Amino acid sequence: MTSDVIKTTPIDSTHTRDNTADQRYIICMKWGDKYGPEYVNRLYNMVSRHLTLDFQMVCLTDDSTGIDPDIVCYPIPEMDLPAGPERGWKKLTTFKPELYDLKGVALFLDIDIVIVDNIDAFFTYQAKHEDSVVIIRDWKKPWRMIGNSSVYRFNIGMNTYPDLLANFERNFETIRTQVRHEQAYLSNYLREHHHLEYWDKTWCVSFKYQCIAPIPFNFVRAPALPDEAKIVIFHGEINPPDAIAGSGGKWYRHVKPSPWLKQYWQ
Known part of the structure; x- marks a missing residue:
């Protein structure tokens, strides 16, 4: 079943704040059938255990079936691109100047990561710019x-990066010959246009x-x-279940x- 509408559900008040500029969001994405809803739900559980700060979790997805009702789901925004292989381009839609009226600081997390310790520092780290x-x-x-986009923090819905996505769409034919993902x-x-910083290694x-x-x-x-x-x-061929069992990879x-x-990972 494909979700074409926003699923808005009550969120635990211990994990949410008013929709203001100082709101903290955990953002993830799920599309296609490679990963099931259990990946999103496990991510939510891990964040809940390892983040002591208030947050709201949002999943951008093409199918919200089976996702925990405490997670707010929105459709993945459309991109103005010609047909071709998907190389993670959809992640760039998190930089839309206006995204479902979400405003604040967002931490994007891939759904196949495993959180093993407190992650407050990903919000409290003071960027230089x-x-x-x-x-x-x-x-x-x-x-x-080059950054690995499995974990990145950015200002969401505040027009901080007004041309990042539009520039990509305008120049896609050239860009896809220059970069792989x-x-x-x-x-x-x-x-070139803003600032890029890196997490503690x-x-x-x-x-x-x-x-x-x-x-x-x-x-x-x-x-x-x-x-x-x-x-x-x-990243690559191994996912958490493979790692636990001892399989996958060349x-x-x-x-x-x-x-x-x-x-x-639970």
Whole structure:
């Protein structure tokens, strides 16, 4: 069943505030059938356990079926793009100057992350500039200064980045020959027109690069959680259920079971 209308439901007052400029939002997106509603619900549960500040959770989705009623769901905004492969472009709609009258500070979280410690710092961190977007710095090639958009904080619905999405739509044919995914465009645009900052490198860790032991030790050593990590990011072929069971990935990236993830991913 596809949701074409906004689902507005009562939200636990301990997790919400008035719809003002100082409102805190947790934003996520779900589209297609790769991830079920349980991913959104688990994310909400993890945030509820690990964020002590008031917040409202919003999911932009093409199907709200099965999503916890305490999560407010809105349709994913349409993009003015020609047909072609989806490379995460939809995430850029979070930067619409007006987005369902949401106004405040938003923390975008991918629905396949695992939160392992308190995340208050993602809201309390003081950025150097009013228009900064704070994002993960790419682990594999940090010298490129490209952010990983699994976790990013931005001003939502306050016209802080008035042309970010419109510029992408106007110049899409050129942009898609220059970058492979939305996080590269986002990083390049913000560095040129606004400001891009990066989270403390210990806060967001890559399961692929920082939890799994390097080859060939991954065949004998189980993945481990790095000290001071707050969020574990899953990218590539491995998702949390694969990591817990010890499966997924190419043969040479053998993944031994990570039962320690189960206590967090629920």
